[in-house]
Amino acid sequence: MMYLPEPAIEAVELGKTYGRTVHALTGLSFTVQPGIVFGLLGPNGAGKSTTVRILTTLARPDRGQARVHGIDVVRQPDRVRRLIGYVSQKPGFDPVATGLENLVLQGRIHGASARDARARATSLLDRFDLSGAGRRRAGTWSGGMQRKLDVAMGLMHRPRVLFLDEPTTGLDPQARLDLWAEIGRLAREDGLTVLLTTHYLEEADHLAARLAIVDAGRVVATGTPDELKTELGGDTIRAGLARPADADRARAAIEALPGVGTVVTEGGALHARVGNGAAVLPTALAALEYAGVALASISVAQPSLDDVYLHYAGRSFDEADRLGTDASRSSEAVAA
């Protein structure tokens, strides 16, 4: 019989509604095995942050259950809090205190002696390449350094599960790569379980060993990034339309061809799932020309996570992200 370790995180049918109308979660479920970086990928407003708030004992679900290493987050929040580190989207350090002071306070809150907290803080500063700035006020640090301090604070008490909510939002590309390297090391070298939420496709692709794609408050697909992409099979043909008004005619023309799967048009572009892109492309071009559709561009590509998202959520990631930003603003207003 295969040995199955106890899952680090289990979410079962989580539901949460703000006010009467904002359904943030609508039956969200996933399981995370220990020791990996697990990504919750979805556009703004999909329910990722709400999920993390529930798993970190900050918010209560209206329905469903969640456990961290087998401990129920609603019934035994105190025990869960000792197992987890949480780095929220907003900076969680004290800008007037130095980096060292921030870390030591965090360690002492979790019960470490002054000496142990200091030793741990010094080694974390070292590890995150922040030693030189450790005695300067954190408010004067660069954005990338501050984000690393936030992560280091979440690690002070040696948690078993670390929650990172949109860790690289707002960072410049170099700082983002830097933080990616650190996050990767946490699971590889420290055996930590990391749950990461992101709305960057390339971040999920690069960092996460496994992914759950979240849309409108539920998980629409799970797997490794490669599994998700190969499950789709085939290629994607993307056509940019010269006249957006041609969208319906273009879709009808492509859908009628043999070897074509789902076809979606959106924002002046057409995405078609096909078995073999190179084989279908010439007939697709001919069909479009016959239908009188003028093209701005056309390309064939291996499936990306964007295609995975498009396939399961029925709309492209960027489109959902734009719509979701507005929706999450209104749900934040309700929450506030």
Next chain:
Amino acid sequence: MTAAITHARLLTGRSLRTLSRQPAYLLFTLVQPMVWLLLFGQLFRRIAELPGFGGDYLAYLTPGVVVMTAMMSAGWAGTAIVQDMERGVMDRTLTSPIKRPALVVAGLTHQALITIVQSLIMFGTGLAAGARYPGGSAGLLVVLLCAILIAMVFAGLSNAVALLVRQQEALIAVAQFLVLPLAFLSSIMIAPELMPGWVARVARFNPVDWAAVASREALRATPDWGLVFERVGLLAALALLMGWLAARAYRTYQRSL
């Protein structure tokens, strides 16, 4: 329990460190009470010629201004909470093992320490300006106790309002709305005998007046200790109620997340 005490101590330390690193704010916190005392002392100096002030207006005024200052600076206590909420500090705190009562106690302890320092500065200023306080050190201790209790009442209220409204502007509006009427509907500056009847009646229900009455009484040569204990008891009960309210407000805040 010991963990809660450690947490309260650590968080109080954090807030005092923050205060010590904002020199301009710290200076204002320390100088303002002196200004109040000397300003009102000068402005209303000739009032002491009326009956009810014992001839020494500065001595009459000192305990009242101590109480008023405690109330005013405690009214701002919630702004630190709003700041923590705007940053991720509150989220981090609420997902750590810190218990809610420890958060409340830390906030109130911070406020009590500031109040003690401010009060001692005002008594020093009063003595230097020639006021005399016959009640001596026992009287001074009672005044400090009253000031601490009134600071806890208003800090607790301010914290609770901060957690419910979550906005600096709204919190400040609430504080402003309360502070001046409560100061003027009391015997801080004017003897009870000289108040219009309706003000005197309202003042009986004003916690700021309870603190002012008990403080002045304790500084007399022969205080009516019954009166002092009664008002201090009322203040203590109200302070506990406000502390409880602040702890409840954390729960309400969290339920809305």
